[in-house]
Amino acid sequence: MSHPSAAPFTRAGILAGVRLSLPLWPSIAVFGAAFGAAAAQRGLSLWEAAGASALIYAGSAQMVTLEVWGRPWSVSALLAAMTVTALINARMILMGATIQPWMRGSPLWRTALTLFVLVDASWLIGVRHRSEGGRDLGVLFGAGIGLWPLWVAATAAGHLAGALVTQPRAYALDMILPVFFAAMLAPLWRGVRPALPWLASGAVALVVQHLVPGYAFIAAGAAAGLVTGLLVDDGAAR
Structure with missing residues (x-):
């Protein structure tokens, strides 16, 4: 049950969030495919790689964890993977804190879903939306959920394609994400x-x-x- 003062969460907002995430799709597709290819080289099965992207949904943490991936697992390797993941995702604490006032009063299920698909790009899209006077939490959720299926599908495609998509710099696709972030941050000055x-x-x-x-x-x-x-x-x- 939503609190009367809770921010709205509308279908129009969700669609707007998905639309605002579209410029990132080429970069996310290449990044996801690169992760899938790297996972295949590390010995992960297609279902393990796709499952990791579906359940973890943390591109940089997933990619870096592969560097310490090993079988059979040892205690030291597990601790290393946990430490790396914690360090990389520590930024999520600050990101969550910035949107907490916006999400106050929302039902628990809605908060959980929105935070599950929260990534750097969706957070930035949402923060800009709010800085411009918007209140619709659907924008924040839509930006995250709009990228999630693409990330999973790209991971699976990359796993199947092997090493064919591990060089995004050849097509300058690795520049899409930083350019997008710079363009989104500029109006927040x-x-x-x-x-x-x-x-x-x-x-x-x-x-x-x-x-x-x-x-x-x-x-x-x-x-x-x-x-x-x-x-x-x-x-x-x-």
Whole structure:
């Protein structure tokens, strides 16, 4: 049962979210196919690879976990996979926190479905929609669910195709995602002060990536952005 003050969740909003995700489809298709091909090379079956994409739905975490994938599994390999996944997905904590006020009052089932399909792209589409005065949570859900079946299908196709789709740079398709993010972020610019957490996060991540091997730069960047955001908000309140 929705709370009277809960944000709307409409069919029109879902369709709008799907439409806004369309520019990402070529990049997601290539990325998913690359994961499928890499999974096949690691010895995963078609159903294991497609199942991972359907149930986990976390492209970067899935791809990186393949680097520590092994059979038979050892305790150290399992701990490494868990640590890598936790580091990469730590950003989801901050993303979830930013949309929590928007989702307040929504039924549990709706919240669970929306968070299940929450990825970086859908989060950014939703945040931009809300910054422009929109309230329809269907946009956030639609952007995520619009990419989910494509991700699964591309994984299966990549697994079947083997190594044929592991070079997206040859077609410049690897540039679609960063260009899309840059285009979506530009209208969100509200001056230097609100951008400080993003700048601090990026700077710290780059430094840590250069100095520390592995994926600690993801957690370091997220922590730097969180601390900077708290300091900026505290300063504004004063």
